[in-house]
Amino acid sequence: MYTLYNVKNWGSLAPHMVLEELGIPYQSAWMTPEEVRSAAFRDVSPLGLIPAMRFDDGYVMVESAAIVAFLTATHPEAGLQPEAGTSEHAAYLSWLSFLSANLYAAIRLGLLPERFAETEDERGVVSQVGLRKADQLFDLIEKRLGREGPFVLGERLSAADFYLFMLACWARPSEAALRASCPNIARLSDAVRQRPKLKAVLDAHNVMQPKD
Numbered sequence: 031m032y033t034l035y036n037v038k039n040w041g042s043l044a045p046h047m048v049l050e051e052l053g054i055p056y057q058s059a060w061m062t063p064e065e066v067r068s069a070a071f072r073d074v075s076p077l078g079l080i081p082a083m084r085f086d087d088g089y090v091m092v093e094s095a096a097i098v099a100f101l102t103a104t105h106p107e108a109g110l111q112p113e114a115g116t117s118e119h120a121a122y123l124s125w126l127s128f129l130s131a132n133l134y135a136a137i138r139l140g141l142l143p144e145r146f147a148e149t150e151d152e153r154g155v156v157s158q159v160g161l162r163k164a165d166q167l168f169d170l171i172e173k174r175l176g177r178e179g180p181f182v183l184g185e186r187l188s189a190a191d192f193y194l195f196m197l198a199c200w201a202r203p204s205e206a207a208l209r210a211s212c213p214n215i216a217r218l219s220d221a222v223r224q225r226p227k228l229k230a231v232l233d234a235h236n237v238m239q240p241k242d
Contacts, residue, residue, distance in 0.1 A: 031055040033084040035074065037066060039235045041134070042081035044196040045097040047222075048189050050231045052105045058234075095130035095193065099123060102189045110189040118183060125182050125190045133171075133197050136163040140202060161202055168201065168212055175214035180221070187221065195222040199237055206240040 034049060036042040036058045049056045065071060066080055075082040079092045091097055102111035112118035139146060139160025143153035171194065175182075182190040198219050201208035209216035223232065223239065 031057060031086060033057050033059055035059045035061055035071075035080060035082040035084070037061050037063060037080050039199065039237060040080050041094040041196075043199070043231075043235050043237070044094050044189075044193045045081050045083065045101065046231050046235070047192045047196075047228055048098050048101050048110065051110060051189075051192075051225065051227050052101060052108045053227070054105060093130070094134070095126040098189050098193060099126055110192075112183065112186070112188070118186075121183060122188055122190055126193060129190070129193050129197060133164060133167045136160045136167060137197060137200050140164055141200065164201070168198075168208060168215065172212040172214050175218060179214055180217055182218075191218055191222055195219050204240065209240060 032049065032054075034042060034046055034056060036046060037060075046058065061071070061080070066078060072078055074084070074090055075092055077092070081092070081094055081097060083091045083097050085091070091100065099111075102108070103114060106114065111122050137160065140157050140163075141160070143156040143160070147153045147156045178184050181187050182194060194215070195218070198208055198215055199205050205219075209219070222228065
């Protein structure tokens with residue numbers, strides 16, 4: 031059994047969705063942002079990162095994309111990733127890394143500039159840069175989905191779509207605004223939202239259906 035350290039609608043959302051979709055035993059250790067910042071949590075995750083996933087042997091894994099990739103590789107029978115060793119699987123891993131290293135990073139700059147700059151003026155600049163970059167990346171993904179979608183890997187839904195869904199929920203000025211400008215991302219998000227196994231997870235994270 032895995033233990034997922036979880037904060038509502040933080041980076042633990044995508045791994046939580048994958049765990050629920052896989053239907054494997056796990057428990058969710060719900061935390062507040064204040065608990066994540068505490069010294070006690072550093073004993074679990076030395077960098078104070080969410081998500082963190084503890085194994086039965088005590089090992090703790092961090093980084094949302096890595097956790098998603100690990101879970102889908104460990105349970106290939108669920109079909110949330112292409113067969114390992116294929117070019118499709120390589121594309122899946124590339125997309126997870128791209129979304130994490132680029133879009134997730136840009137959104138963090140935009141929403142959490144205090145982590146990257148000290149003065150108010152610097153934070154304003156950092157936030158603007160991050161949100162502008164996020165908009166550019168969403169636009170790139172939107173065009174790619176239009177050419178090769180409806181999902182990140184084409185006709186096949188994968189956990190990479192869960193990851194993109196999570197990031198789309200954080201779009202600014204709102205998810206509804208992103209949906210209006212990116213209908214292909216909106217269709218992908220709707221397909222993820224409609225999966226029956228995910229309803230409880232989305233409710234637990236207070237991820238509401240946006241009003242378009």
